[in-house]
Amino acid sequence: MKASKKPVIAAECDRTIDxxxxxxxxxxxxxFDATSMSNIxxxxxxxxxxxxxxxxxKEDLLFAIMNYAMERLETMxxxxxxxxxxxxxxxxxxxxxxxxxxxxxxxxxxxLTDEIEGLKPKHRKQILDRKRVYFYFxxxxxxxxxxxxxxxxxxTTVATFGLFGTLLWLPRWFRAEGRLTSEEVIxxxxxxxxxxxxxxxxxxxxx
Amino acid sequence: MKASKKPVIAAECDRTIDxxxxxxxxxxxxxFDATSMSNIxxxxxxxxxxxxxxxxxKEDLLFAIMNYAMERLETMxxxxxxxxxxxxxxxxxxxxxxxxxxxxxxxxxxxLTDEIEGLKPKHRKQILDRKRVYFYFxxxxxxxxxxxxxxxxxxTTVATFGLFGTLLWLPRWFRAEGRLTSEEVIxxxxxxxxxxxxxxxxxxxxx
DNA sequence: TGAGATTTACTGACCGGATGGTCGGTAGAA
DNA sequence: TTCTACCGACCATCCGGTCAGTAAATCTCA
Numbered sequence: 001m002k003a004s005k006k007p008v009i010a011a012e013c014d015r016t017i018d019x020x021x022x023x024x025x026x027x028x029x030x031x032f033d034a035t036s037m038s039n040i041x042x043x044x045x046x047x048x049x050x051x052x053x054x055x056x057x058k059e060d061l062l063f064a065i066m067n068y069a070m071e072r073l074e075t076m077x078x079x080x081x082x083x084x085x086x087x088x089x090x091x092x093x094x095x096x097x098x099x100x101x102x103x104x105x106x107x108x109x110x111x112l113t114d115e116i117e118g119l120k121p122k123h124r125k126q127i128l129d130r131k132r133v134y135f136y137f138x139x140x141x142x143x144x145x146x147x148x149x150x151x152x153x154x155x156t157t158v159a160t161f162g163l164f165g166t167l168l169w170l171p172r173w174f175r176a177e178g179r180l181t182s183e184e185v186i187x188x189x190x191x192x193x194x195x196x197x198x199x200x201x202x203x204x205x206x207x
Numbered sequence: 208m209k210a211s212k213k214p215v216i217a218a219e220c221d222r223t224i225d226x227x228x229x230x231x232x233x234x235x236x237x238x239f240d241a242t243s244m245s246n247i248x249x250x251x252x253x254x255x256x257x258x259x260x261x262x263x264x265k266e267d268l269l270f271a272i273m274n275y276a277m278e279r280l281e282t283m284x285x286x287x288x289x290x291x292x293x294x295x296x297x298x299x300x301x302x303x304x305x306x307x308x309x310x311x312x313x314x315x316x317x318x319l320t321d322e323i324e325g326l327k328p329k330h331r332k333q334i335l336d337r338k339r340v341y342f343y344f345x346x347x348x349x350x351x352x353x354x355x356x357x358x359x360x361x362x363t364t365v366a367t368f369g370l371f372g373t374l375l376w377l378p379r380w381f382r383a384e385g386r387l388t389s390e391e392v393i394x395x396x397x398x399x400x401x402x403x404x405x406x407x408x409x410x411x412x413x414x
Numbered sequence: 415t416g417a418g419a420t421t422t423a424c425t426g427a428c429c430g431g432a433t434g435g436t437c438g439g440t441a442g443a444a
Numbered sequence: 445t446t447c448t449a450c451c452g453a454c455c456a457t458c459c460g461g462t463c464a465g466t467a468a469a470t471c472t473c474a
Contacts, residue, residue, distance in 0.1 A: 015449095031324055033240030036433060049436080050450045058434065117238055152402060155387065158395045161380045162373045169372025180362065188365045195359065196403020222423095243459060256462080257424045265460065 017068075019044050019054055021106060024065050028107035032062060032118040062115060063123045069108040070130050076101055078134060087144035088198060092190050094138060095167065099186035102170045110171045135160060145198060152199050163193055226251050226261055228313060231272050235314035239269060239325040269322060270330045276315040277337050283308055285341060294351035295405065299397050301345060302374065306393035309377045317378045342367060352405060359406050370400055 022043045026035050037058055041051040055061045077097040084090040101109050112131075116124055139160040145151040151159075166189060174185060229250045233242050244265055248258040262268045284304040291297040308316050319338075323331055346367040352358040358366075373396060381392060 031238070031240060033238060034324065037435080038433085046449095047451055048434085049452075052435070053449060117241065152399070154395050154399055155391075158387070158392055159399060161376060162396055162399055165373040165376025166369045167372070168376065169368060173368045180365070184362075185365055188361050189369055192359070192361055192366060192369055192403045196399040244461080245459085253423095254425055255460085256426075259461070260423060 015044075016054055019051070019061075020065050020068050020108065023061055024069075024106065024108040024111050027062070027065070027111050027115060032111075032115040059118065059120055059123070062111070062118050063127075065108050065111050066116075066119070066123075066127050069112045070127065072101060072106075072109065073098070073112070073134065074130075078137060082137070087141050087148065088150065088194070090141050091138075091145070091197075092194065094141065095163070095190040095193055096186055098167055099170060099189060100182065102167065103174050103176070103182035103186065105176075107171075113168050135164075138163065142197065150198050152197060154197065159197055163197075166193060222251075223261055226258070226268075227272050227275055227315065230268055231276075231313065231315040231318050234269070234272070234318050234322060239318075239322040266325065266327055266330070269318070269325050270334075272315050272318050273323075273326070273330075273334050276319045277334065279308060279313075279316065280305075280319070280341065281337075285344060289344070294348050294355065295357065295401070297348050298345075298352070298404075299401065301348065302370070302397040302400060303393055305374055306377060306396060307389065309374065310381050310383070310389035310393065312383075314378075320375050342371075345370065349404065357405050359404060361404065366404055370404075373400060 019040070023035075023040045026039055026043055030039070037051060038048050040061075041048045044051070055064070077094060081090055081093040081097060084093045112127070116127065119127065139156050142151060142156040142159055146156065170185070170189070174182065176182065226247070230242075230247045233246055233250060237246070244258060245255045247268075248255045251258070262271070284301060288297055288300040288304060291300045319334070323334065326334065346363050349358060349363040349366055353363065377392070377396070381389065383389065
């Protein structure tokens, strides 16, 4: 018999999580296509054949990583932010929580944006559908600001993608060993984004 | 004898430009590693062997595309913007010109950000060095705003990367067939960025 | 002008190596 | 004895790249 009793839902046993994390790390460094299964196997102290005891295929591994990352995004960014009633504070919560996820060590979350092309169409659609929910949630938060007449005169779709650009670019340049801590950087980004989008606080509060 | 008398400077004959453009398009769609040389050859109506009459290697093709893209960035964004004396107007010029390059048809410019890992270290360093010049140019423009006390209380490095994120994310979502024209989108992005970074115009002027 | 030489632009067939994936087997725990 | 976790060896396929050869265009010079 082959692996994965619960094929997709992620977060099974210790070993599986370890494989996801290490694989995500390597995919992040080298890219999905440039990474061989032997690479990953070696990183988790297995042979390639041993690795296939835990996963079904390379594409399946990528899909599992992305599902794992989506779960983290949902539980650590979306769900807590939904609880925030005030739209401005909700926006700040989204930026800060998503920023934290992107700057912490686990690279699964960056795979989510960089390697969708590696998925088969069916799996890709599943992930994109889940991402779309997040997109609408953020855009809806901006629309709510518009209702309160706090939003500048901008198209909310453009504003949302603009914000995502700034956020998702973070892992490409942020270094934990650098001069600024992740909290400092995230705070600054939140301030820039909020003052770029909202007309209320002409000088945003400091982090 | 093999190809390329002027090996790297790009923009040789018609056919070479055609190859660069088509290859950039396919690299953009499928990724560098996922694209085979036969793919590219077929797209320009050649056999793989015929393609190698024009290029030296796959990596060399990527490098040529990136040099070509850097040249366009330098002549169409950096050089004209250097002429703009006022820092705020210079920043707007950078955003608008770079935005235009990113939303027009030629995909070479997006390869520049997405496929650096495909280059050999030596070539990668050359491209990164050239990119760094651009980075310092933009950050310098923000520093100039600070000197004029028009910049909000933000770290200019964070602000620069934040701006790059918004810009470089553009080609991932913008569709020329969509509701908004590229000029409208670029104008909105410029307004958001300028009001996010500068404290002068609390409501930025419309495009 | 035109016959022969050379160059340009290209092809089909081929090669070594790497890759994703499989399979029969096995040590040790339960 | 059965099941879990794993390995060494193997396979078909594909990929980047090469090479010998060639049709047509271009040049050379009597």
